[in-house]
Amino acid sequence: MNAPQDKASFKPYRLVGTRPVRPDGVEKVTGKAIYGTDHVAAGMLHGAILRSPHPHARIRSIDTKKAEALTGVKAVVTGADFPNLASLEIALGESSGNIKTISRNCMAHDKVLYEGHALAAVAATSSVIAEEALALIEVDYEVLPHVLTVEQALAPGAPVLHDDMFTKGLDQTPTTPSNAALKFTMGRGDPDAAIAAAHTVVSGKFSALAVHQGYIEPHACVASYNADGQVQVWASSQGAFMIRTLCASILGLSQADIRVTPLEIGGGFGGKTKVYLEPVAILLSRKSGRPVRLAMSRADVFRASGPAPGVVADLTVGADADGTITGVVMEFKMLSGANPGNDTHSGAMSALAHYNVANCRVTGWDVLCNSAATAAYRAPGAPQTIFPVECCIDELAQKLGIDPIDIRLKNAARPGDIGIMGVPAGEIGYVECLEAAKAHPHYSAPLGPNQGRGIAGGTWGNYGGPSTATVNLSEDGSVLVTTGSPDIGGSRASMAIMAAETLEIDYDKVRVTIADTSSIGYSMLTGGSRTTFATGKAVIQACEEVIATLRARAAGMWNVDVSQTEWRGGAVHCLSGDKAGAELTMGAISAKAGFSGGPIAAEVALNAQGYLPGFGVHICDTEVDPETGHVSVIRYTAVQDVGTAIHPDYVEGQMQGGAAQGIGWALNEGYVFDKAGRVDNPGFLDYRMPVCSDLPMIDTVMVEKPNPAHPFGVKGAGEVPIVPPLGAVANAVSRAIGLRLYDLPLTPDRVYAVMQSRQ
C-alpha cells in the first residue's frame, strides 16, 4: 500500500506528481558520478590531519620540523597559520555561527576540546608519506580533566571548555565562565497552576544519546590556491556558498576569489552544513603551490564531525478528564559538544508546535562537553524534544482510557490556531495526518504476543530563504535550468518537473545543472527542507519570465500586441490579426533569437517567503523478545503532510529514510565513550545503524495539503520524518512490555532490565 493518497490521478498537472527517472540517475547507477574523493586535480597532493588523542588538553607546543624535513612533504600547517580572529557572529542560513569558533574547530590553536580535534595538517606527494609525516609531529599536551555528560558539565568546579564563555539568557549576567552556553525559555499562560488543577498529570525524566548523521560518504575536498590569490575548491557539501562564505571569513580572502564547485554529495542530513577540511586544504595549497586533497576516514567522521546533541529532559503534562492538555512544563538540556550548538531554540520551538496548549513553559539549555561540536541533523533539535512529549501523551491516553490518536486529535494544532510565538498557523495538515493514520489498515490490524503498537506525531518548521536560478533556452528550444542548490536526494528531478510543468513541455526537454559559486547567484545551502520550495520557486519564476520573453518575441514577429498572444502547450499562439491561429514553438523562436533581440534566458534571485511547517504521524509495531529484551520493528507506517509531492518517489524516500534513521536513534545508535573520554565506537561495526535485515517495508501515506505560497503547493518533506520515530518506537515497546521506557536507545540490556524490574 505505497502512497494510497497519491493524488496524481486527479491533479490538473501533467507532470507534477509523476515519477520520471531522475536526470542524474544513469550516472549514479553506473558509477560515473563524481563524489568528494573522486575528483582529481592535476599535480594534486594528498593531505592528512593530525588529530588529538585527548578529549581535553592544552597545547604547550607543536614541533613540525621533522615532518617538514621528510622527503615528499610539501607543506605543514598548524593553528598558527590561521589568522587570529576576533569573536564575530555571522549569519549562516537558518542560524548563526561564531567565526572564531568555526576556525578553531577546523584547527585548534591553544586547546583541543575533543578527541579527534584537528591540530596540524600535512600535504605530501602520497597519502602514505603524509601519514608518515603526521607521526613525526611532536605535540606537548597538558592533559586536562574532561566532561562528557550534562551532570559532569554543569557540576560545581567542572573543567570549563571556553574560559570566555558566559551563559546567555540568565536573569543576572554571570561573572564566571560556564559550560552552559545558553538558557532559553518560552511559553504562555500559567502552566504551574494548570498542572496543579489538572485531572490527571503525567511526568517523566527522559534521555537520548548523541547520534551521528551517518552519511556513507566521508567529508572530502580538493583545494587549489593560485599565486594571484584566486582559489578553487571542489567539495562534497550541502552548501557550496556556505563553504565560500566561511573560507573567505576564516582566511581573510575575497569571496569573489573563491570558486567552489559542488561535487556529488554522498549524504549529509545536516552534517555537511559546516566546514572542517576546506580552510585547511586552502592553506596547505597556498604553502605548497599545488592542489591538495583532504578526506576524513570513517573514524575521523565519527570523532570529529557533527553528531546531533544528546538530551536530558524533564516533562510534566496535565490534562482534563476528556484528554484536553491544560498545562505543560518542560526543561531540557542539549549536549552540544565542544562549541555552542544551534538546536536549543529549534528544539524548544518544536516541542509543542503540533499541539494547541494554552499554558506551557519550555526551558532549554545548551550545554557543552568534550565531544565533537554538534551539527544539524534532520529537523535539528525536534526529535529530542518531541520524543518526551509524545511519550507523555501516550501515557496520558493510557491513564484516561482514550485512543492515542483521538487524544492527539483533541489537542492538535489546526489552521488559524495562535501558536506559542503569537502567530496564527497557516494551512497545516496535522489533523489530516492523524485522521489518515486512524483510517489506515495498519492501525486496526491485530497484534500477537509480545507485540505492541506505538503512535507518535511530530512537526518541523521547514524553511524558505535565498535562492538563485537561471533558465536558458538552447537554439533548438531545449531548456537548461541552473541552480546553486546541491542535489542531495533527487532535487534535479523536482526542478526539471517544475520547469517542464511551467513551460508546458516534456520532462526530458529540461536538463538541470548544479553550478559552482562563480556561475550562479547566491543560494543558501541545501537544508531546512527548503530546496524544492525555495529554489523551486526561483526556477518556476525564471520559466515564467522566459515565457513572457517568448511571447514578446513572437508578438514582434507577428506584428501584434503581446496581449494578442497566448502560451499553450509549449508554444506561443497568435490570437488576432492576419496571423491569428499561427503558432511558434520554443525551438522556432529560439532558432531566430539572434535576430529578435538575442539569446533567451532569465535569472531569478529571491528570498522565498511563505514556507509552512510539515507534520507527521508514525505507526510502529514492535515485538520484544522476553528472554533477551531485543526489539524488532515488525511493521511501520509513516503518514505525512507534504504539501504537494512534486516527485512522489523521492518524497516517499525521504519519509522512509527519515523513519529508518529515527528507528536507529530509538533502538541502536548512540555515542559510547571510554574512561579516557575517547569515542569507543567510531566505526559502523560498533556504531550500529539499521541494516536491510533490521527493517520491514516502510509504508508511506502522503497527505497532500498544498501550501498556498508555492505555485505547486510545496511545503518541504525531508526533515519531518525523523521526528516521530523516537516516540513511536518507545511507545510501541512500552505497550509491548507494559512498562514505560524513558532512555534511548532501547538496547536489549536496557529493555531487559526494565522488564526484570517488574518482578
Next chain:
Amino acid sequence: MSKIMVSAQVNGDTQQFLCDPGASLLDALRDELGLTGSKEGCGSGDCGACTVVFDGQMVCSCLVLAAEAEGRTIATIEGVAEGSELHPVQRKFLEKGALQCGFCTPGFIVASKALLDHNPDPSESEVRYWLAGNLCRCTGYDKIVRAVLDAAAELRQERVSA
C-alpha cells in the same frame, strides 16, 4: 618501498598496475585504474560501498590487498551495464527511485546482481539478508528491496522468453 606489479582481468579487460604492498584492491581500482565507481565509506568492510565480485565471490574491495588480485578476475560497477544498455538491476533502481544520494548505489547494484546471479527467485527476506552488509542511510531500504525483487522478476521473464 618498491611497488608490486599486478596483472588482473578487470571487467573483461587485462589490466596491469603498480601498487604499494599495503594498498587495498579498492585503492588500486580507484587510484591506479581510475575506476572510482567503487566507493570508500569505511575502509573496514562494514558498509559495502566498495563491493566488487572477485573470482565469482562478492567481497569488500577495501579488505582485499591489491597484490592479491594477481591473475584474478574482478567485476566492478563499471562493468555491470553492457555498453550503453543498463542491467535490469540498474534500470529498476532508477524506475523505483531506489537511490537518493547515490553513494552506496554502486555497491548495492554489484551485490544485488551477485544475488540474482546465484538465486533468480529470492524472497524479500533473502534479499534483506543478502544486502545486510551494504549500508544505505538515505532510503530506509524499502525501494531498494522492491527494485531488486522487480529486477529478479524481469530477469526470470527474460529467461522464460529466451
